[in-house]
Amino acid sequence: MAGRPTGAWADTTGQTGGAENPAHTMDPLLVYPDPPPPELAQCLDLDGWAWKSVADPDAAMSEEPDEGWSGAIVVADTDPEGAFALCRRLRKVEMPLTPLLLLVGGGQLADLELRDDLFDDFCLTPVRPAELQARIEHLFYRTGRGTRPELVEYGPLALNLETYQAAVDGEPLDLTYMEYELLKFLAAHPGKVFTRETLLSRVWGYDYYGGARTVDVHIRRLRAKLGEEHAGLIHTVRSVGYRFGQSRWGVQASGPPGN
Numbered sequence: 001m002a003g004r005p006t007g008a009w010a011d012t013t014g015q016t017g018g019a020e021n022p023a024h025t026m027d028p029l030l031v032y033p034d035p036p037p038p039e040l041a042q043c044l045d046l047d048g049w050a051w052k053s054v055a056d057p058d059a060a061m062s063e064e065p066d067e068g069w070s071g072a073i074v075v076a077d078t079d080p081e082g083a084f085a086l087c088r089r090l091r092k093v094e095m096p097l098t099p100l101l102l103l104v105g106g107g108q109l110a111d112l113e114l115r116d117d118l119f120d121d122f123c124l125t126p127v128r129p130a131e132l133q134a135r136i137e138h139l140f141y142r143t144g145r146g147t148r149p150e151l152v153e154y155g156p157l158a159l160n161l162e163t164y165q166a167a168v169d170g171e172p173l174d175l176t177y178m179e180y181e182l183l184k185f186l187a188a189h190p191g192k193v194f195t196r197e198t199l200l201s202r203v204w205g206y207d208y209y210g211g212a213r214t215v216d217v218h219i220r221r222l223r224a225k226l227g228e229e230h231a232g233l234i235h236t237v238r239s240v241g242y243r244f245g246q247s248r249w250g251v252q253a254s255g256p257p258g259n
Contacts, residue, residue, distance in 0.1 A: 027070040028052045030060055030097070032086050037075060040103070042172055043132050044073075046158070046165050056082065057089035071140055072097055077105040077125045084111075087118035099139045103127065129170025152187045154245055156230060159184050168230050175225065178203070182218050186234065190245035193237045215242075 027050070031040065034053035044051050051073075054060045060069075072090055076083030083102070090097040102119040104112065112122065123135050152159040156169045164180055166173040175183065182203050186194070194202075196212035204214070219242060223231035235243045 027065050027067050030054060030064075030069040030072040030090075032060070032072070032074045032083060033079060034059075036073075039127065039129055040073065040075065040132065043129050043136065043170070045163065046160055046167050046172065047133055047137065048160055048162050049136075054086075057086045060086060060089065068095075069097055072100045073103070073136070074100065074119070075103045075125070076108065076111075077103060080104075080108060080111060084115065084118065087115075091118050099142075101136060101139050129167070131170075133170060152184060154187050154190055155233070157183075157187060157226075157233065159187060168226060173225055175222075179218055179222055179225070182215075183222055186242065186244035191243065193240055193243045195241040199241065 029044070029049055029051040031044070031051045031053040032055075034055040035041070036053050041051075052063065054063060072086075074083050074087055087100065087102065090100065099120040100118070102112075102122040103125050104122055105125050112119075121135065121139050123132060150161045152161060157166070158168075159166045159180070161184070164177075166175055166180060166183060182199065185199070185203050196215040199215045200212065219234055223234055226233060233244060237243050
C-alpha cells in the first residue's frame with residue numbers, strides 16, 4: 001500500500017506487507033499464519049509496519065532476517081495447536097522473541113492458563129480494526145521496537161502520510177490520489193475555511209487550469225466514500241468554500257454537508 005491510494009488494500013494474501021519507511025524499525029514483524037487474516041494485514045499496512053507471514057515454526061526460523069524479527073503477531077483462533085507450537089519455538093530459546101501478541105477466540109481463554117510465558121499480550125477475535133491497531137501500537141511502542149509513523153488524525157479519520165492510506169473507524173477508504181491529497185489537506189487544517197480557488201492552487205497546483213467545479217466533484221466523491229455517518233466532516237460554507245471539522249469559534253456558518 002506504500003506510495004499508493006488505499007485501493008492497494010485489496011491484495012492482502014501476500015507473504016510480505018507494510019511500507020519501507022524510517023518511522024518503524026527496518027526489521028519486519030513475524031505474522032502467523034500465512035496468509036494472515038485480511039483485517040490484520042490491513043491494520044499492519046495502515047500503521048506502516050513491515051511484516052512477513054509464515055506458515056509454520058520451521059519457516060519462522062529459516063526466513064528470519066539477519067537482524068532478527070522485531071516482534072511477532074500470532075493468530076491462534078483457527079489453528080491453536082500450530083500457533084502455540086510457534087510461540088514455544090519463538091520463546092523457548094536462548095534469546096526469546098519479544099514482543100509477541102497473541103490473537104485468540106473467546107472460547108480459548110482457558111487455553112492461556114499456564115502459558116503466559118508464551119506471549120506478552122493477547123487480543124480477542126474477532127477484533128475491531130481500531131482496537132487491534134491500538135493494542136499493536138501499545139505493545140510494540142512500550143517495548144521500544146518502533147516509533148509512530150506520521151499521521152493526520154481527526155476523530156474517526158486517520159491518514160498515514162508515509163503509505164498514502166486513509167481509514168475511518170479503522171476501515172480503509174478506497175481513494176484516488178487526488179481524493180487522498182484533498183482530504184489530507186483539509187484534515188491537516190481542521191476548522192479553517194478554504195475557497196475553491198485556494199484548494200485548486202494548494203492541492204492541484206498553481207499551474208492547474210481546471211475550474212472550481214473540479215473541487216466540488218471531488219468533495220462530493222469524498223463525502224460518498226466517507227459514508228453517511230461521516231460525510232458531515234466536510235462542511236460547505238455558503239458563498240465561500242469548504243471547511244473540515246468544527247470551527248474553533250463554534251459558529252456554524254455552513255449549509256448542509258451536501259450543499
